[in-house]
Amino acid sequence: MAAPAKRFIDDYLSYLLARASHAVYKEFDQQVRSAGLASLEWRVLATLSDGDGSTGGMTIGELAQEVLAKQPTLTKLIQRMADAGWVSIGADPADARRTLVRANARGKRVVARLIDAARAHETALLAGLSAREVTRLKAVLRGLVRRPAA
Amino acid sequence: MAAPAKRFIDDYLSYLLARASHAVYKEFDQQVRSAGLASLEWRVLATLSDGDGSTGGMTIGELAQEVLAKQPTLTKLIQRMADAGWVSIGADPADARRTLVRANARGKRVVARLIDAARAHETALLAGLSAREVTRLKAVLRGLVRRPAA
């Protein structure tokens, strides 16, 4: 890096993370929109795409946490996505308080293509870094997420 | 890290960046709200706090880019912040199309305290990493921001 940071935000980790996240996503956003989705919809379908998503679905609360949205925001979005045919909503037989969300066949198709594109985008993004640097970067990011609450 | 990633998003850089950014900010959000600001207001005042901010102010367009908000979003926010007494708005003598934004004395006071708190929070956040690792992490994040447009 050339000139040293001269403003507080230029060396503030929270800000650097926000900018990096924003810049990386911005590059991919065009493909998401071309597929007919908005940012949060892509995030929802990506989260549902495997793991728990392929078994019983995820609860509204779990999904809200994973996609970094507040619960009412997600509830309203899931209702719109169900209306649009991307996901389906069902009751949880184990707990009637809970709503379960699963990707529909249509949602699964669109997200499968986007995941392929996302992998290609990430490969291009990280071409300047060694495999070891990428592994370390991701480990550090995971460590920042998993901090115990103070 | 323990279990290997089993879902696409668990190893997807864009998602890891978003989660890390969200988690780190969430820890600090309480102090921002206690100071009477919302997230984007803190970001605006932090951006204005030095560098260009202490000289002639910043234009709406420059500031929108720095704080990662769309231009109409920022225009409306700056109007609310001016009404609340955090910033002042003025014309740019060099270009009448432009609006200049500066922090007010009140805005400068509140942000000075928050910057101190932010530095302390970051120190605690990064306690588990060596200085070299921190420097490298920030360099990589800056590199992700500065990619040439494809």
Added chain:
DNA sequence: CGATGATATATGAAAATTCATGCAATTGGA
């Protein structure tokens, strides 16, 4: 068994954000 506290989600109102667009000002080229 019943009451209480906790959990999960849905909803309405309010606030914030986005989109599309219009207007004013600047720039550059013919």
Added chain:
DNA sequence: TCCAATTGCATGAATTTTCATATATCATCG
């Protein structure tokens, strides 16, 4: 010098998000 293209921002309407709260359900304890 003039005009077209571009730039910068403000605004209204629509959409999304948040906040506060209500309702239903579950878990625990007396």
